[in-house]
Amino acid sequence: MSAVMRSRTVAWPRRLVHVVLIALALVFLVLFLLLPLATVFVEAFRQGVAPYLEAIKQPEALSAIKLTLLVAVIAVPLNLVFGVAAAWAITRFEFPGKALLGAFIDLPFSVSPVVSGLVYVLLFGAQGWFGPWLDDHGIKIIFAVPGLVLATIFVTLPFVARELIPLMQAQGSEEEEAARVLGASGWQMFFRVTLPNIRWALLYGVLLCNARAMGEFGAVSVVSGHIRGLTTTMPLEVEMRYNEYEYVGAFAIASLLALLALLTLALKSLLEWRYGDEIAAHAPGGH
C-alpha cells in the first residue's frame, strides 16, 4: 500500500512501471486464479442445477464429504495441540536438539505429499515394517480411516506451529513470567496470558491447517485404497469421477471444495479486517 502512495510523488517512468506491474499482477491473478475457479463452477453447472444436486446427493459423494470433515475434525485439533506445544517448547525453552525440532516441523512442507503417503505404506502396509504385526492383531491403518488421518496430520503438521513461532518469539516471555510471579498456576498463565496473546495467529494457523486438511490429495491418495464410500475423501472422489468421464459430478464436488476454500478465505479476510490492527501489533513478521 505504502508503495502506491509514494508513487504519487515520483516521476512518470517510475509510475508507468508501477502501473505495468500492477496490471501484470492482476492479469496473472485473473488467468491463474480466478479463471480456473470460475471454470470449476461453470463446469459444475454446465447441465443445470438438477444434475449438480443429483451428483452431490449420491451416497458416494455424501460419504466423501463426511469422511473429509471427519478427517479434518480429528487432524486439525491434534495439530492445534501439537502446534501450540511445539511453538511453546521452541520459543520458551532451551534444550538440546531445539534447532533440529524446528527443522523437523518444516519437513512436511519440503517433502512431496506422495512421499509422505508412501512412508506410511512402507511402515504399515502388508509388506511394511509393522504390517505383519498389525495384520495379526486385526488392526487396519493403511487403506482405512486411520491411515487417512495419519497422512493428513503429517502434511498439515507445520501450519499452526509455523504461525505461532515467529509471534511467540517476538512477544517474549515477560508477560508470562509476570503472571507466574503474581501467583498464577501454569494453566492460568496459559489461558489468561499466552492464549489471548496468540489467539489470532492460532486461529489463522488453524484455518490454513483446516483448508489443507480438507484439500489434501497426494498423501491421502497413496494410503486411501480408493474404496468408494469408505476411504474416499472429496479430492479423491473428484479425481475418480473425472477419470470416469463424469465431469459434472467431478466439478460439482470440486465446487464444494472450492466453496470451503472460499469460506476459509472469507473468514481470514474478516479476521484481518476486523482485528487487523491487533494482529499487526502482535505479528511483526507476520502476514
Added chain:
Amino acid sequence: MKKSILVLLAAIGVLLTAAVAAKDVSLLNVSYDPTRELYRQINTAFAAQWKAQHGDSVTIQMSHGGSGKQARSVVDGLPADVVTLALAYDIDAIADRGLLAKDWQKKLPNNATPYTSTIVFLVRKGNPKGIKDWGDLVRAGVQVVTPNPKSSGGARWNFLAAWGYALKQPGGSDATAKAYVKELFKHVPVLDTGARGATNTFVQRGIGDVLIAWENEALLAQRQLGNNAFEIVVPSITIVAEPPVAVVDSNVDKHGTRAVAQAYVEFLYSPQGQEIAAKNFYRPRSPELAARYASQFPATHTFTLSDLFGDWRQAQAKFFNDGGIFDQLGVGS
C-alpha cells in the same frame, strides 16, 4: 480440550464399529478406472441373486484406480476379495506375493476373462484425416495420442495391437513391426502416463487426430461426452484386450468370503452378467449375447495375446521391461 478430543475419538470408534457390525456379508472388488458403471450394475444384480438364493444380503465395495497402482495397493494390504484389472500382468504381480495361486488364470473359463474389449481409434467428427487403419496413423501430418506403455497397462494393449498389425502384414517380421511402431511413436505428441490422461488430452485439450483406445472406453467417452464430437474407427486387425478377474485366495480365506467371492466372479459369466457387460460396452464371451449386441461391436479380425506373444510375463519382459523393445525405440529422447 483434551477431554473433548478423547470423547470425539471414542465417538468415532463407536461409529466405525457400528458401521462394520451392521453388514451381513461384504466384498471388496478392486478394479481399474472405467468400470464404475459396469460394476454398479453387476453389484446390484448379484446382490439380488445372492439374497434370493441364500437369504444373506451382500454389500460389494468398489475401489477404482489405475490398474498397476491398484495391484500395488493389494500387495500392500488393500483387502481385496476380488480383483478385476486391466491386464493379467497386474494380477500376476499380486500372485508373485503369494496372495493367490500362480495358476489363477486357469481357474475360470476364457483365461479368467469374462468379457473382452478391443483396441480401436477415436477420431474427430467427420474423420477429417481419413483414418481407416493402422497404416494411416503414420502418414505425414497425423498426430496420434496414446499413453506411455511403461506406466499404463491399457497402453500396453495399444502397443501390442500396433505391433501385431505390422507383424501380420505381408512380409511382416519383428524387424518390420519394430520399424512401424517406432514410426508410430514419432507421431505421438504427448505421452500421457495413463489411459485417462490420454483421453483427456485428446478430448478436452483437443490435441491429436487419433486416440488409440479400448473400444469400451471409446464408447463410454462417446456417450459421456456427446455423440457428435467423435467417431470410432475399427481397424482391419486388432488385439483382443482381455481384462481378467480373480478371487484373491488369501484375503477371502481371512475374511471367510470365498463362497460369495467365487459366486461373484462366476456371475460375470452368467447370461445376466454378460448382458450387463455388453450394455457397458464390453464384448461378451457368450455367443448368444455377442449376437444380440452385434450392432454395437463391429466385426473385425482379431488376434489374442497368446496368438502372438505368449503370456503377459513374456510380453512384459520382451517389450516393456527396462531395456526392452519399447526402451530401444528411443521414444521421447
